[in-house]
Amino acid sequence: MTTGNITGLGHAESSPSIQGDKITWRDDGSVIVYNISTGKEIKIVNASTPAIYGDNIVYVRSKYENGQPADYQTAPYNSLYLYNLITNKEVQLTDYEHATYVFSIYEDRIVWVQKNKNTRLGNISIYDIPTKRVSDISIDGRSGSPDIYGNVVVWTEYQNGSTNVYMRDIAKHKTLKIYSNCIGGKVRSPDIYGNIVMWTEDQNGSTNVYIRDIDKNKTSQIYTNWTGYCLSIYGDRIVWMSGSGKGDNFHSDIYMYNISTNETTRITNNTYAREPAIYDDKIVYIDSRSDPEYREDRNIYLYNLSA
Known part of the structure; x- marks a missing residue:
């Protein structure tokens, strides 16, 4: 166990994301954006599955x-949106279609996969915010799970x-x-x-975890x-x-692995924690510890590793 400081931020259903001093999550059919520095939050209604970088938030409307709004992107029609916290302007990036979206944002670029809801297959696209230009990265129709950092995009492809x-x-x-x-394999x-x-x-x-050092051109298996x-x-x-136990004895906790030291640390202890996201020395996660009997009442917590 670590000795960090835990702060409860309020009710949350799913999809926590953190970047800089801002945290987003989904709650009651809306996206919540919380500013750690000011303690202020805003709500974007009829939105789900947020991702954030700087003052730009990407999310799905369903x-x-x-034609009635849905509160999650498992509905038949979904569209990807971009919202800027400074200008308070919202831009629709894709048409409503029979699809689900997995996406990521870094600086002024957004990558996403538009998947057919029946085949679960799709292509990777990238959007440049300043130029509003969309380009295709993969075109074979069998791609998924994109992520972006700097000029590099990674994804999976079935072949x-x-x-x-x-x-x-790029x-x-x-x-x-x-x-x-x-x-x-998968x-x-x-x-x-x-x-x-x-x-x-x-x-x-079994499930194994791998990391690839791009500079060293080296792939390592860190967990079996x-x-x-x-x-x-x-x-x-x-x-x-990671979860353990069954039925009334089930618990799930957050763990952290340090690549440099090869050390694994347990962050929470016998809670119902899930969906962690990390930025710098801060970890956010969802936990239903306040409702141990039914585990339906969920809240979001901020864990500071430096505290």
């Missing part, structure tokens, strides 16, 4: 077939029965396959920060038979949630 990890350097216009798993959710790319692989009934979910990386720190 609606049912009759010939296996899932591979790809990386594209500035150099160069695409590279950085990992290929065995047929029948690579999930690549995440990038700096020169480190991280992902998980399901193979033969991993039992966690919801990986997030910042610097040389990786956080995730």
Whole structure:
């Protein structure tokens, strides 16, 4: 266990995200944006699944077939939106279609995959905020889970029965396959920060965690038979949630791994914590500790590693 300071920020259903001094999450069909420095928050109604960088927030608006708003992007029609906290202007990035979105934002660029809701396959697109230009990164229709840092975009691509990890350097216009798993395996959710790319692989009934050092052109397996979910990386720190027990004895906690020291630290203790995200020395996560019987009442917490 660490000795950091924990602060409750209010009710939250899911999707916490943190960047700089701002935290976003989804609650009651709206996106909440909380400023750590000022303690102020704003609400964006009829929105879900937020991601934030600086003063730009990306999220999904959804609606049912009759055109009525829906509170989550599992509804039939979804559209991706961009909102700027300084100008208070909202821009619709995509049309409403039968699709779900996975997306990421870094500085002035947004990457997303528009997936067909039946096949769960799609292509990676990138949007440049200043120029409003959309470009396609992948076009084979079998891509997913994009993430971006600087000029580098990473994603998964299904080919010939296996899932591979790809990386594209936007500035150099160069695409590279950085990992290929065995047929029948499943690579999930690549995440990038700096020169480190991280992902998980399901193979033969177990899940393993890998990291790729782009500068050193080296891939390392850091966990075997991993039992966690919801990986997030910042610097040389990786956080995730891991559950234990069954039924009334089930608990889930947040853990952190330090790439430099190879040390694993438990952040929470016998709670119902989930969906961690990390930025600098701060971790945000959802926890239903206030409702141990039913675990339906969820709140968001901020954990400061430096406190």
